[in-house]
Amino acid sequence: MKAVMKTAPGVGNIEVREINEPDPPPGHVKIAVQAAGICGTDIHIYYDEFRTRPPVVLGHEIAGQVVEVGADVTTIQPGQRVTTETYFSTCGTCPFCRSGRANLCPDRRSIGSAVDGGFARYVIVPARNVHALPDNVDYQAGALTEPLACVVHGALEMPRLAPGDLAVITGPGAIGLLTLQVVKAAGATAVLLGTDADESRLALGRELGADYALNIQREDAAAQIAALSEGLGADIVYECSGAGPAAQTLLELVRRGGQYAQIGLFGKPVAWTLDQVCYKELTVTGSNASVPSAWRKALRLMADGKVCTAPLVSGIYPLTEWRTAFDVFEQRTGIKTLLSPVE
Ligand SMILES: [Zn+2]
Ligand SMILES: [Zn+2]
Numbered sequence: 001m002k003a004v005m006k007t008a009p010g011v012g013n014i015e016v017r018e019i020n021e022p023d024p025p026p027g028h029v030k031i032a033v034q035a036a037g038i039c040g041t042d043i044h045i046y047y048d049e050f051r052t053r054p055p056v057v058l059g060h061e062i063a064g065q066v067v068e069v070g071a072d073v074t075t076i077q078p079g080q081r082v083t084t085e086t087y088f089s090t091c092g093t094c095p096f097c098r099s100g101r102a103n104l105c106p107d108r109r110s111i112g113s114a115v116d117g118g119f120a121r122y123v124i125v126p127a128r129n130v131h132a133l134p135d136n137v138d139y140q141a142g143a144l145t146e147p148l149a150c151v152v153h154g155a156l157e158m159p160r161l162a163p164g165d166l167a168v169i170t171g172p173g174a175i176g177l178l179t180l181q182v183v184k185a186a187g188a189t190a191v192l193l194g195t196d197a198d199e200s201r202l203a204l205g206r207e208l209g210a211d212y213a214l215n216i217q218r219e220d221a222a223a224q225i226a227a228l229s230e231g232l233g234a235d236i237v238y239e240c241s242g243a244g245p246a247a248q249t250l251l252e253l254v255r256r257g258g259q260y261a262q263i264g265l266f267g268k269p270v271a272w273t274l275d276q277v278c279y280k281e282l283t284v285t286g287s288n289a290s291v292p293s294a295w296r297k298a299l300r301l302m303a304d305g306k307v308c309t310a311p312l313v314s315g316i317y318p319l320t321e322w323r324t325a326f327d328v329f330e331q332r333t334g335i336k337t338l339l340s341p342v343e
Contacts, residue, residue: 001018001019001020001021001120001121001122001341002016002017002018002120002121002319002320002341003016003017003018003019003057003116003119003120003121003319004016004057004058004059004119004120004319004322004339005017005019005054005055005056005057005058005119006045006052006054006055006056006058007054007055008054008055009048009052009054010048011046011047011048012046013048013054014045014046014058014322014323016319016320016322017055019057019120021121021122022116022122022123022124023068023070023124024068024069024070024073024124025070025124026070026071026072026073027070027071027072027073027126027127027128028069028070028073028124028125028126028127029066029068029069029070029073029076029082029124029125029126029127029130030066030067030068030069030070030122030123030124031062031064031065031066031067031082031084031118031122031123031124031125031130032064032065032066032067032121032122033059033062033063033064033118033119033120033121033122033123033340033341034063034064034065034139034140034143034340034342035062035063035064035139035140035142035143035316035338035339035340036059036060036061036062036063036117036118036119036143036338036339036340036341037059037061037062037143037144037146037147037336037337037338037339038061038325038326038329038336038337038338038339039060039061039146039147040242040265041060041112041113042058042059042112042326042329043326043329043330044267045058045113046326049267050113051113052113052114053109053113053114053115056112056113056114056115056116056117057112057116057117057118057119057120057123058112058113058117058119059111059112059117059118059119059120059123059339060086060110060111060112060113060117060118060146061118061143061144061145061146061147062083062084062111062117062118062123062143062146063081063082063083063133063139063140063141063142063143063145064081064082064118064123064139065079065080065081065082066078066079066080066082066130067122069127070127073127075127075128075130076127076130080132081132081133081139081142082130082131082132082133083130083131083133083142083143083145083146083299084111084123084125084129084130084131085125085129085130085131085146085149085290085292085295086110086111086112086129086146086289086290087102087103087105087108087109087110087129088109088110088111088114088115088125088126088129089107089108089109089115089126090102090105090107090108090109091105091106091107094106094107100291100292100293101291102291102292103153103288103289103290103291104288110289111123111125119319119322119339119341120319120341121341131145131295131296131299133145133299134299134302134303135303136302136303136305137302137303137309138310140310140313140316140338141302141308141309141310141313142302142309143313143338144174144178144309144312144313144336145295145298145299145302145309146290147174147175147178147336148178148182148298148301148302148307148309149290149294149295149297149298150175150263150287150289150290150294151175151178151179151182151263151298152182152290152294152297152298152301153287153289153290153291153293153294154179154238154261154262154263154285154286154287155179155182155183155238155261155263156182156186156294156297157287157291157293157294158261158285158286158287159236159259159261159283159285160259161183161186161188161236162186162187162188163186163187163188164187164188164189165183165187165188165189165235165236166188166189166191166225166228166229166234166235166236167183167188167189167190167191167234167235167236167237167238168190168191168193168221168225168234168236168237168238168250168253168254169183169190169191169192169193169237169238169240170193170194170237170238170239170240170241170243170246170247170249170250171193171194171239171240171241171242171243171246171264172192172193172194172198172201172202172204172205172213172240173201173240173241173332173335174312174335174336175240175263175264176192176201176205176238176240176241177192177201177204177205177208177312177335178307178309178312179238179240179263180192180205180208180209180210181208181209181301181306181307181308182301182307183238184208184209184210184306185301185306185307188235188236189211189228190209190210190211190212191210191211191212191213191214191221191224191225191228191234192205192210192212192213192214193213193214193216193221193246193249194213194214194215194216195215195216195217196215196217196218197332198215199215201335202214202215204311204312204335207311208308208311212224212228216249221249221253222252222253225253229255232255232256233253233254233255233256233258234253234254234255234258235254235255235258235259236254236258236259236260236261237250237253237254237258237259237260237261238250238261238263239260239261239262239263239264240263240264241264242264242265242266242267243264243266244266244270244271244272246264247262247266247270247272248270248271248272248273251272251273251276251277251280251282252276254280254282255280256279256280256281257280257281257282258280258282258283259282259283259284259285260277260282260283260284260285261284261285261286261287262284262285262286262287263287309336312335312336313335313336313338314334314335314336314337315328315334315337315338316337316338316339316340317337317338317339317340318339318340318341318343319339319340319341322339325337325338325339
């Protein structure tokens with residue numbers, strides 16, 4: 001079968017290779033991939049900024065159909081439409097694994113970087129990781145379950161969000177637009193911030209429920225947020241852009257005693273007036289990938305129609321056109337780009 005692989009360490013070294021079709025060992029499931037999302041991590045893998053164990057098939061945001069199950073698998077049947085969590089293996093014994101935080105396990109091995117992933121016709125995953133897709137979620141929309149689970153973890157499980165909170169989100173890409181929908185589902189008032197380059201994304205944000213979607217190069221976001229909060233500032237701010245200036249802006253927009261949640265990754269050190277964390281007595285949270293509890297919530301939010309991932313899919317490409325798809329992602333001309341092995 002064809003597979004998009006990181007073939008060796010170093011910049012680049014990604015190519016389509018022909019590899020043997022895998023069989024599921026006991027406790028594992030073979031999924032015929034229908035759609036797999038390209039994520040910032042994949043771009044970091046291209047530039048060798050994220051650790052992999054080559055040769056390895058990339059792709060960790062997967063939706064597909066179960067075609068075969070290994071011995072001892074009783075929870076999943078062939079024919080089911082599914083998505084999968086990404087941790088192929090964790091140690092199971094460290095304090096993080098034992099407290100439900102396997103995302104922090106030092107021995108975590110994930111599909112698409114350490115173990116073969118979903119940019120291929122088939123992928124093998126542990127049965128315990130597999131979730132049925134809700135009936136109202138197609139494969140393309142289902143491929144966004146993984147980023148949604150990361151957002152649920154970073155937006156709801158790490159900070160505390162309550163109905164009536166005023167939330168400000170920077171970065172209206174896929175992660176920001178998912179964060180927007182999650183905080184709306186939790187009952188917050190949501191202000192989405194972007195720049196001139198984001199006009200179409202801000203418009204989509206309005207369609208997806210943003211109470212306000214502002215271009216900070218043309219509109220006075222600080223005045224708008226002050227007007228909404230009796231001059232106090234936002235109760236909680238979510239940085240989803242991974243851009244340094246946005247992180248600094250949010251420190252100014254959050255109220256005293258408020259919360260700052262970092263969801264985007266910068267890929268480098270950024271300037272941040274850390275004194276503001278003291279002066280304002282801010283609670284700062286970060287999040288790393290996802291935990292199983294976040295997957296259950298993500299799937300329920302999609303099943304209930306509270307989060308719509310389909311409108312975020314802006315392009316789908318065959319595996320052989322992975323480079324074009326990576327370029328589209330990097331140039332930020334779309335929102336979410338998918339690969340599909342289905343010709
Ligand atoms: Zn991802
Ligand atoms: Zn562990």
